Amino acid sequence: MNTILKTDKKEVVISIDKPFVIIGEKLNPTGFKKLGQALVDQDMEFVKKLARRQVDWGAEVLDINVGHPQVEEIRMMPRVVEAVRSVVDVPLCIDSNDPGILEAGLKAAPGKPLVNSVNGEEKQLASVLPIVKDRGAVVIGLTIGEEGIPKTAEERLKAAGAIIERAAKMGIPAEDIIIDPLVMTVGHDSGAALVTLKTIELVRREYGVNINLGASNVSFGLPDRHSVNSAFLTLAMQMGATCSITDPVKLGSVVRSTDLLLGKDINSMRFLKYFRTTEKLRELEAAEAK
Numbered sequence: 001m002n003t004i005l006k007t008d009k010k011e012v013v014i015s016i017d018k019p020f021v022i023i024g025e026k027l028n029p030t031g032f033k034k035l036g037q038a039l040v041d042q043d044m045e046f047v048k049k050l051a052r053r054q055v056d057w058g059a060e061v062l063d064i065n066v067g068h069p070q071v072e073e074i075r076m077m078p079r080v081v082e083a084v085r086s087v088v089d090v091p092l093c094i095d096s097n098d099p100g101i102l103e104a105g106l107k108a109a110p111g112k113p114l115v116n117s118v119n120g121e122e123k124q125l126a127s128v129l130p131i132v133k134d135r136g137a138v139v140i141g142l143t144i145g146e147e148g149i150p151k152t153a154e155e156r157l158k159a160a161g162a163i164i165e166r167a168a169k170m171g172i173p174a175e176d177i178i179i180d181p182l183v184m185t186v187g188h189d190s191g192a193a194l195v196t197l198k199t200i201e202l203v204r205r206e207y208g209v210n211i212n213l214g215a216s217n218v219s220f221g222l223p224d225r226h227s228v229n230s231a232f233l234t235l236a237m238q239m240g241a242t243c244s245i246t247d248p249v250k251l252g253s254v255v256r257s258t259d260l261l262l263g264k265d266i267n268s269m270r271f272l273k274y275f276r277t278t279e280k281l282r283e284l285e286a287a288e289a290k
């Protein structure tokens with residue numbers, strides 16, 4: 001199944017038959033404290049730099065979240081979208097669970113953007129899906145039901161199904177839904193990653209839809225997060241995940257390596273190109289830091 005995201009000029013295809021797509025996670029003050037201060041200071045240069053750097057390091061889509069207690073989100077969202085669009089041409093992922101903020105972001109992002117996210121709660125489905133439908137956007141569906149995050153993969157599959165069926169009734173096709181099986185930290189529960197991996201397998205087999213992960217969640221609270229994130233991402237890709245909201249600077253090479261091993265990179269072209277580009281970037285960034 002092909003999920004197509006677009007800007008006004010460019011498109012990105014997410015599919016099990018294509019290389020894995022990285023959705024840059026850094027434009028989110030919850031996961032990156034320095035950005036929160038930059039938003040409070042209305043420092044759009046910082047935003048642009050973050051956008052450019054993530055795309056340079058291999059992000060093909062950028063997540064944008066402006067949630068911060070001192071920021072008026074409904075005004076800030078379109079400003080950040082505009083700032084990002086002024087420096088990079090990639091489809092955007094508008095990240096909020098407030099319908100008004102989503103609409104404000106979508107209005108500023110032409111093409112076919114991604115919405116992060118909707119869950120299986122009736123209130124959310126009823127407020128977010130009509131916006132997705134009207135805009136012709138793609139939406140990430142979190143496998144959360146009325147009772148919160150299910151503990152088992154079977155229950156998460158059910159939550160995914162409820163979202164897909166509800167969307168279908170509204171005229172949103174399955175290719176415009178990306179299921180997120182929810183990644184929790186293995187620091188609290190040693191079975192957490194296995195439940196996510198099993199959910200990927202079940203959802204793929206049952207619905208064939210594309211699957212996204214917030215991969216860096218898996219290592220919250222642990223040391224050496226990079227090793228844990230890398231190992232997890234590789235397992236998830238083998239299981240059938242097709243995109244991830246993650247840090248391209250840290251995980252771009254892991255993604256390219258895994259695509260190579262999974263036969264998704266003919267003649268190692270992407271891998272070699274990534275190596276050459278990032279080798280130069282690393283030198284440039286080291287020189288700048290001096």
Ligand code: THG
Pocket residue numbers: 025026028030031032033034116117140180182183212213214215216217245246
């Ligand atoms: N699914 C969907 N969306 C998501 C998630 C998901 N959005 C948010 C999150 N999970 C994915 N994004 C991040 C962003 C940052 C981090 C983890 C996940 C992160 N940041 C470091 C930290 O918090 O320690 C760096 C902090 C810093 O540099 O200030 O780990 O699962 N659909």
